[in-house]
Amino acid sequence: MIKTDILIIGAGPTGLFAVFEAGLLKLKCHLIDALPQPGGQCSEIYPKKPIYDIPAYPEILAGDLTHKLMEQCKQFEPGFTLGERADTIEKQEDGSFIVTTNKGTKHQAPVVAIAGGLGSFEPRKPLIHNIASFEDKGVEYIIKDPEVYRDKKVVIAGGGDSALDWSIFLSDVAKEVTLIHRRNEFRGHLDSVEKVQELKNAGKINLVTPAEVVGILGAKEVSGVVVKQAEHIEKEFEIECDHFIPLFGLSPKLGPIANWGLEIEKNAIKVDNSLDYQTNIPGVFAIGDVNTYPGKLKLILCGFHEATLMCQSAYKIINPGKRYVMKYTTVAGVDGFDGTRKEAPKAVVKKIE
């Protein structure tokens, strides 16, 4: 069981900044995210895109913003459960919450802050009529352990970086790799596209374009796919395989949080913005793009503000009756949990004789 003061669900910019604000109040944070790395949309969807409305940064790349936020909160030693989705929440007799992920990891905290952005990112599933019946029976949307594919026949579908990168990687592992894409052009890094071209020329990757998978074959497990060549609408053929891996990116869904008994409005969690962004469940807050209230703006800087106010209320829940006065870092400095201390240099005081 992982125990912490504030359990933050979502490791995007808002969740990461909440770690810093909580740290100033001597509160420890642990973050859960369905993605394998921190940063949320900033690192997953557009790491190389510039953002222009972060105060004091006339321009900053989304990926760099994530790095800066990680650097800023590092001194408060946040814990991370990455690549797992927060599935259930249970209130305990002592008022704390236990949040369990889809992989069974349990976390306990007196305060839960949902900073889930647009929700957890789920793989986008192609529109193939019988695909659901083959999930985990040869159809996988995410590659977790490449060894599963050793000496197997694999068909990958998609035209982005994931499809290209995994085709390259698995060409050394699998018995046979076929990459199927609807166009002849790919939208991945030039290096990856060129590498796939080399591997195709060397006979290590079978490239089928422009085409798409329209059916899956097999009794209980995948034994092949049905492919339709885009230039020949009538032309369909079968490719024998053990695994079919569609890699069409990720799509955000509110996911299991929607079943936590929270008040939901327009696919977002309704909060009280008059004080601290608390939800209808006392002790559970929602900050950043995942929440809604009158006048809500889905901006990173608004998420930072919401995270700051949430931490003030979290402090009062965690330390009932204890007085707290808001301090400025310019005056009080920053005491990291890692023993570091940052403070403004003191003015030299010299006695005048």
Next chain:
Amino acid sequence: MEQDINIKITDREGKTHKVQAPTDMAMNLMEVVRSFELAEEGTIGVCGGMAMCASCQCYVLSDTQLPEMQDDEEAMLSEAFYVKDNSRLGCQIHITPELEGLEVELAPES
């Protein structure tokens, strides 16, 4: 101030809305859909309008002359679902006076 233009947008439930879109606010079609709340929040413009998610895919029903499709849009549509010959990404269609009379239908959520 430039005039608003008239656009017809059919939402995902099949209802057609006549909207007046401003040409002087640097809006794109995805933003018009969001501002008139014609699609549920979180289901359109997910990537913020960078041609990186296809959540604003629409079918162009009129013969309005549209800006030429750029590489990013074409590449995204090549990966998207429910794509038809008249598919475009709303975020890549900027509202200009030339779009007067544009008629579009939102593609299903995917």
